Amino acid sequence: MSIASIVSHPTNTCQGRSTPNCAIRNKTSVSxxxxxxxxxxxxxxxxxxxxxxxxxxxxxDTIQLKETIFYAFSxxxxxxxxxxxxxxxxxxxxxxxxxxxRLAPDHPLRTxxxxxxxxxxxxxxALMRLHFAAELVLELVSREVTAIxxxxxxxxxxxxxxxxxxxxxxxxxFPIVSAKAQAIIEADLPxxxxxxxxxxxxxxxxxxxxxxxxxxxxxxxxxxxVGGIRLKRKNVGKGTERxxxxxxxxxxx
Numbered sequence: 524m525s526i527a528s529i530v531s532h533p534t535n536t537c538q539g540r541s542t543p544n545c546a547i548r549n550k551t552s553v554s555x556x557x558x559x560x561x562x563x564x565x566x567x568x569x570x571x572x573x574x575x576x577x578x579x580x581x582x583x584d585t586i587q588l589k590e591t592i593f594y595a596f597s598x599x600x601x602x603x604x605x606x607x608x609x610x611x612x613x614x615x616x617x618x619x620x621x622x623x624x625r626l627a628p629d630h631p632l633r634t635x636x637x638x639x640x641x642x643x644x645x646x647x648x649a650l651m652r653l654h655f656a657a658e659l660v661l662e663l664v665s666r667e668v669t670a671i672x673x674x675x676x677x678x679x680x681x682x683x684x685x686x687x688x689x690x691x692x693x694x695x696x697f698p699i700v701s702a703k704a705q706a707i708i709e710a711d712l713p714x715x716x717x718x719x720x721x722x723x724x725x726x727x728x729x730x731x732x733x734x735x736x737x738x739x740x741x742x743x744x745x746x747x748x749v750g751g752i753r754l755k756r757k758n759v760g761k762g763t764e765r766x767x768x769x770x771x772x773x774x775x776x
Contacts, residue, residue, distance in 0.1 A: 530685060534605065538747075539678050540729070547750075550681065550683070556581055560620055560621055561579070561587060561588055561589065561591050561622050561773055562589065562590035562591070563592060563622075563724075563764070564590050564592045564743050565592050565593070565594045565603075565738075566678060566716070566741070567589065567717075568592075568724065569741035569743075570645075570744075571592050571641065571754060572592070572642050572644040572647070573592070573640065573641045573642075574591070574592045574639070574640045574641075574642065575591065575638070575639055575640075576588050576589050576590045576591065576601050576637075576638065576640060576775075577589040577635065577636070577637055577638070578608075578632050578634055578635065578636045579634065580634060580635065581633055581634050581645055582713050583628070584624050584625050584627065584628045584630065585624065585626075586607065586623075586626060586630075586632055587621060587622070587623060587624070588607070588622075588624070588638070588640070588679075591640065592628065592642055592643075593607070593612065593615055593622070593640055593642055594615070594647070594740075594741055595617045595622045595623075596615065596617070596659060596725070596752065597617045597739060597740075597745075598738060598739055598740055599654075599657075599676040599677055599678050599739045599740075600650055600654050600678040600741070601677075601679055601680070602615040602640065603609065603615065603642040603643065603646065603647055603650075603677060604635060604643040604646050605641050605642035606639075606640070607624055607626065607632075607633055607638050607640050607734060608630070608639060608640075608717065609638070609639070610626045610627060610630045610632070611627070612621065612624050612625070612626065612753050613625045613632065615632040616675045617624055617775070618723035619768060620723075620724045624632050638728060640652065645719050646680050647741065648679055649680045649681075649729060649770070649773075650680060650741070651685035651740075651741050651748075652741050652743065652748060652749050652750065652770060653678055653679070653680075653683040653743070653770065654678045654683065654740050654742070655714065655728075655743050655746070655748075655749055656683060656704070656752045656768050656770070657676065657678060657683035657684075657685060657750050657768050658706075658728065658736065658738065659704045659707060659708070659746075659749070660685065660700060660704055660752075660754065660766060660768055661673060661676070661685055662686075662733075662736065663699075663700045663704055664687070664693075664700055664766070666695055666697065667685075667699060668689065668693075668701060669691070671687050671688070671689045671691075672675070672687060672688040672689070673685060673686070673687055674686050674687065674688050674763065678740075681769075681773060682767050682768060682769050683702060683767070683768040683774075684757075684766065684767045684768065685765070685766050686763055686764070686765050687740050687764050687765075687766070688762055688763060689762070689763075689764050690762060691764070692764070693695055693756055693764035694754075694756035695767075697754050698757070700754070701748060701752070702706050702756055704752060705751070705752070707724060707746050708747060708749045708752070709731070709734065709746075709747065709750075709751070710746060710747075711745050711746060712731075712733070712745040712746045713728060713730075713731075713744065713745055714728055714729070714732050714742050714743055714744060714745060715728065715729040715730070715731070716728050716729075716738075716748060717729075719737065724739070725737065725739070726738060726739045728740075728742050730746065749770075750770055750771060750772070751770070751771030752768055752769065752770060752771060753768070753769045753770075753771055754766055754767070754768060754769075755767040755769065757769075
């Protein structure tokens with residue numbers, strides 16, 4: 524089972540702790556280049572926070588890149604925030620296996636331009652930590668609770684949430700789910716993230732001997748990076764229970 528939902532932009536901030544990989548990849552030559560599917564560096568190196576690349580297509584205020592570190596909202600995880608060529612990205616949209624970036628209408632970028640891409644690293648790292656915390660909670664709840672169905676999820680910068688169809692009070696399971704999740708986190712287990720079908724751009728995350736789950740998000744290297752987590756119950760309607768997930772240093776009082 525994996526996280527999935529429609530997403531929107533957050534309003535709160537919770538700083539990440541890791542140091543980003545600030546190495547710059549230089550791709551400035553357009554000679555002989557043929558436009559193709561954007562290479563998604565956010566999968567191969569989710570810790571990269573800056574990138575030099577090329578604009579491969581421009582359609583009014585929307586552009587495409589040869590390669591990108593800028594994640595577009597998908598599978599419940601919100602988009603990155605940042606700039607392309609110094610211009611703030613208004614929206615990042617997944618279109619098939621490609622990504623379209625919308626800038627201000629008056630941007631001057633043209634096909635073939637070399638551009639510098641930067642993302643908001645504290646936001647990305649908070650999203651990565653909360654995303655994997657939510658993945659762990661979802662996997663454990665699915666194992667502990669019978670007759671339960673996930674009906675929605677959302678990964679923002681300040682919290683994650685998962686909605687379930689169930690007649691039970693979900694908080695009754697918090698002690699065991701929290702304990703098991705924290706044990707996995709503190710075990711400092713490696714997180715594998717790779718393609719299951721590269722042509723179709725399908726990916727998964729895996730903790731050996733625990734779970735292998737389809738997911739196209741950006742993932743941590745190790746479970747320990749999640750840190751402490753806190754769970755909160757919210758009843759959002761008849762037969763629907765919500766688990767809100769917070770990083771310990773950002774959890775509400």
